[in-house]
Each structure stands twice: as structure tokens, then as C-alpha cells.
Amino acid sequence: MAQPAVVYEECVTHESSWDADEALTAVYTAHYTSLVRLGSLLLRDTGSAEEIVQDAFVAMHGRWHRLRDPHKALAYLRTAVVNRCRSRQRHLVVVDKHTPKSLPDEPSAEQAVLRTAETDRVIEAMRTLPEKQRTVMVLRYYGDLSEAEIADTMGISRGSVKSHAARATKSLRQLLEQNA
Numbered sequence: 001m002a003q004p005a006v007v008y009e010e011c012v013t014h015e016s017s018w019d020a021d022e023a024l025t026a027v028y029t030a031h032y033t034s035l036v037r038l039g040s041l042l043l044r045d046t047g048s049a050e051e052i053v054q055d056a057f058v059a060m061h062g063r064w065h066r067l068r069d070p071h072k073a074l075a076y077l078r079t080a081v082v083n084r085c086r087s088r089q090r091h092l093v094v095v096d097k098h099t100p101k102s103l104p105d106e107p108s109a110e111q112a113v114l115r116t117a118e119t120d121r122v123i124e125a126m127r128t129l130p131e132k133q134r135t136v137m138v139l140r141y142y143g144d145l146s147e148a149e150i151a152d153t154m155g156i157s158r159g160s161v162k163s164h165a166a167r168a169t170k171s172l173r174q175l176l177e178q179n180a
Helices: 004-013 020-043 046-066 070-098 109-127 131-142 147-154 158-178
Strands: none
Touching: 020 046, 020 070, 046 070, 109 131, 109 158, 131 147, 131 158, 147 158
16 A cells, blocks of 8 residues: 555646545645644644544545645645634634623522422421520521620520520421421
């Protein structure tokens, strides 16, 4: 089997017989890897570079009959690859510019329903607590108050706040475990 570069040179030197299929097969075999490497270096993406090189070969095949100088086929392909890589880079810049900023991670609708159901269970359990325990829990977790602030708000000692919170936590845990 002849070397691809030799086959290409033979196709080019005998202009009367240069057939697009033969010549491009020879050019492809001889220069595909170097053209992909060129595209990869420009794009930093081998997959996109392979697509671009393939597209350049397809475009050249369609225009082979217009090629005046078959010796310039490789130069034409290099220029096509460079231009297509530039176009791809410009396209990616525009896509990045117009891509919406990522939304914060939001739970799925299913998770929201489950959370709502869990919240409903907790609220229902809170309603069964004595008033002072319920008040301490609401001020601590909903109002985000410290023990001292809760004591001042309710007019009780900090020790009583701790005691009511501990009893409420124990009761809620038991109620929620029973209903789980």
C-alpha cells in the first residue's frame, strides 16, 4: 500500500485525473491528524476540533471542482479549520454571554411537598404543647431569640426557659416518632 502523502502527490501532479474522492481520501489520510491537532490547540477541545475538520473536508469535497490549484488543497483546509475554529470561539463567547446565570439550588416540587407535610406535622404537634413550652419553642426557633431574650420577653428566669425548652423538645420528639 502506498503512503498517503505519495498518493496525494500523485493525484495532484496528474491534474487531468484528479478525482475529488481519491484526492480527498489521500489528503484526509495524510493530514487529518495534524489538522485535528491544529483545531485542538485553537479550541482546547478535541471533540469540537474533530467536527470542524470533518466539516472542512466535507465543504472541500463539495467545492473540489472549483479548486484551481490542487497543490493548495492542504492550505485551503488549514485556512478552513482556523476560520471555523474562530467562528466556534465567537459562538461560544456569545452563548456564554447570553446563558442565564445558574439558579440557586432549589428543591424539587416533591421535596417541597414533603417538607410542607413535615412542617404541618410539627405544627400539629406544637399545638399539643402547654402554652409556655410552645411559646419558648416559637421564640427560640421562629423568633431566633437567645435564652436571655426569651426570659425577658416572657418574664421568667433563664432556667425556666431551659426547662420549658427541654420538656417541649422531649414531648415533640415523642409525638413525632409516634406519628411517623
